[in-house]
Amino acid sequence: MKTQENSSKHVIIIGNGIAGVTAAITIRKLSDYCITVISGENEHFYARTALMYLYLGQLRYENIKPYEDWFWQENRIELRHAWVNRIEFEEKTLILASGETLAYDKLLLATGSQTAFYNWPGQESKGVHGFYDLEDLAKIEKATQRGGKAILVGGGLIAVELAEMLHSRNIDTTILIRDAHYWGKNLPKAEAEMVRKRLEQKGINLLFKTTLEQLEQDSEGWVCAAITNEQERIPCTFVGIATGVQPNLELVKNGSINTQKGILVDQFLETNIPEVFAAGDCAELAFAENRIEQIWYTGRIQGETAGYNICGHQVPYERGVPFNSAKFFDLEFQTYGSVNPEVNTEESSLFWQNEAGTASIRINYLKDELKTVTGFVLLNVRYRQEVCETWIREQKPLEYVMKHLKEANFDPEFHRRHEKSIQHVYKSGN
Amino acid sequence: MDFSEKTAWFSKKAALPLVLTWAGLLMALLPLFLKSYFISVLSATGFGLFTLGSIWYIYLKFRNTDSANLQHYVWFNQFSARRSAAWLLGIILTAFYIVLFWFPEYLTGLIRIFDPLSFLLRGRQADEWFLYGGLYTLAILIMGVRALLKYQSSPYHKWRTVSIMFFQLVLAFILPNVLALFKEPEFYFSYFWPLKYDYLFPVSFENLQKHPGGLTTFMLFWTVSLSFLATPILTYFFGKRWYCSWVCGCGGLAETAGDPFRQLSNKSRKAWQLEVAIIYPVLGFITLTTALLWLNSYYKGGILGSLSGGFAHTYGFFIGMIFSGVVGVGFYPLLGSRVWCRFGCPLAAYLGWLQKHFSRFRITTNGGQCISCGNCSTYCEMGIDVKWYAQQGKPIIRAACVGCGMCATVCPRGVLKLENKKPEGRYEPTSFIHAESLRIL
């Protein structure tokens, strides 16, 4: 079955996250290449997205592995638990931390990202941690077992995940948020307000328009206070850094590969060096306004695209209609298409929320004659991806969408339905 | 439950209900060791205190659960994480089943406590089966309250739990006993062949016919049509769940008393292979036996002779007692809550086969939204690796799925939805994910 030409090729993938692993699986499906996946963090692929559930006692490490361990060997994907120290692109080899040299024919860089620290004085103190990998989690576990108060820096998803974790251990938590409202870039004000309320109901303190200036440490090197831009001093025993992530470029920084913020790739996810590809959190899409996409779903689609191109099928990267989801404590958040009409002057939106402020629907549309629908933002309401994406792609007018809203509903059986309420808002607005 | 709340209330508010629960339990069990009128009164009071205390405790612990915190701390808990307390509980439960099946005389003291209730319901003394039925129903009711509170954020779970509690209390406990009071045959309307395999054995028909009358005829009609008419029809429209997680008493106990242990089910491919290797032969065996017994009765004992009674007995012993009782319930804290339903129940096999091939039911995956977090698989009591399908954008259609809905409830991204839709294209995956067509079984 093996063709000579094929099986002689060796693909090495650095990084066993969603991008690297999806590429490996895609390549296995398409070819008979030898595939080696190398990762320094751990041996098996695990869901980074599920790290918080380990801390909550909701899952154990074995539960967050998306594949059973036999999967890799059965599909002839070799796993190496090792750090790669250097890549010699001319010789097509890479050198592991142990000194061992491996040769490759094609290479995929899927090294992910790392927490962005902004050189705050005192950031090296004990008890100051980002939240990205298993090592961070272990450190957070240790630091927070000391009890006391926690400060989180950053107004995004990771900050809320950390808040939920600390809340479960009864740790008093304050979040410093630079903007005037939560997750300013992505959430319209009304939704941000709903999230704020929920967090405050849970006892989380939110300080808006506040940034971190510096950290103080005690005589044993543990962090003991944070100083804000307002020169307020807040005592604490733990500081979680959640100011975002940046591509992990350590391995390629001094090489001949082109980078800016991330590893620059063309639409086939190939770098400036032929047969060297990059995908996932570490890739910067030079062909698409230098976007860096650091979420799970795009990591998967990029990994898949890289896999196709590594196997010689020329498949350009297409993200499709963007989508995302998250959960802020018990507020489920889902978006399709454009998310925030407040930053886009060509858009307007239809908005409904329930009386308790625990569920909302926002339908974004262009301010044109037809009111072409461009996106959905949902809190504690679920819509079908297939349906929303088709409407957005086919540029359906608002009227059409309002008429067919039922088809989109994905809420569980016996749940209260909301179509009537938003249709009511729509009618009263016209 | 929130840990913050836990620590805050634990010391103060929970003390009294916990004392009531434990003291009640000890008092209730006294007749096992001592006998006197006073002890009986004490024991009856103990049952009351135990019920009161445990429900109070459960209320304090679960009243504030929401859709995000309902499975917090599961793997830190002595019982639900299969630590030493779980082993101890497993041993106690198993011991109870062994005594119940083989040495019921040791339970006499406790059985007597149930006499007043037994006289009230069925006009005669309690026996060990009446005791068992009573305790079983009590467990479903108390832990049903727990399920109602714990899953208060999900209307699906609320209705399902109410349904289970109703069927256990009314159809599986009160009604059969009241039938006995009116000298009608003891009959369970919520159980039928092939779970109650003997309901379709010739001897049951003969027995029922010994009580001639409209009701008996109705019972015969009821049991035959449930097995061969209602089951395929209801399963076609709703999937196996209409029975396994809405009606059945075994399922009822698993969903309520077994809930703290649901995550212990084995999710490995090996366990799945074992499941298929056991459950279908069990169904085959029962079908074959039923057919043989009918042939036998047709030929007036010419085929099996006296063997037939012997068979029913042996099977009843191995499957009914050891499997569904000792392993099925006794091992809850060790193997999870649905071992019997998954590996041993012939009705589950029958329903599962129908669900897989002739049903509108499926669990739909919402496009490419799955983040492979593993919550769904972990909390699937049937050991189905739900995320295997979800992360590929495929619908979950598995014979084993009892439609408990837990995978959808624990999914932090709202990716899964149980639904009944037209069967065409039921297996079609989403168009959003393509990569993984590698198969596992």
Ligand SMILES: Cc1cc2nc3c(=O)[nH]c(=O)nc-3n(C[C@H](O)[C@H](O)[C@H](O)COP(=O)(O)OP(=O)(O)OC[C@H]3O[C@@H](n4cnc5c(N)ncnc54)[C@H](O)[C@@H]3O)c2cc1C
């Ligand atoms: C706590 C948390 C929660 C998240 N939740 C969500 C969510 O809910 N939804 C969502 O869409 N996204 C979420 N994300 C983002 C998402 O997890 C990432 O976008 C995604 O995991 C990135 O995948 P990747 O394959 O690009 O890289 P990674 O998963 O980071 O994998 C990179 C791997 O490369 C290895 N590596 C790097 N350098 C080397 C080297 N020199 N030698 C050997 N190995 C190396 C590392 O060991 C690492 O394991 C979350 C992220 C975090 C941290």
Ligand code: SF4
């Ligand atoms: S797949 Fe979901 S609904 Fe089916 S048994 Fe498992 S958890 Fe319950």
Ligand code: SF4
């Ligand atoms: S379906 Fe939901 S619970 Fe299951 S792995 Fe995917 S995101 Fe997690």
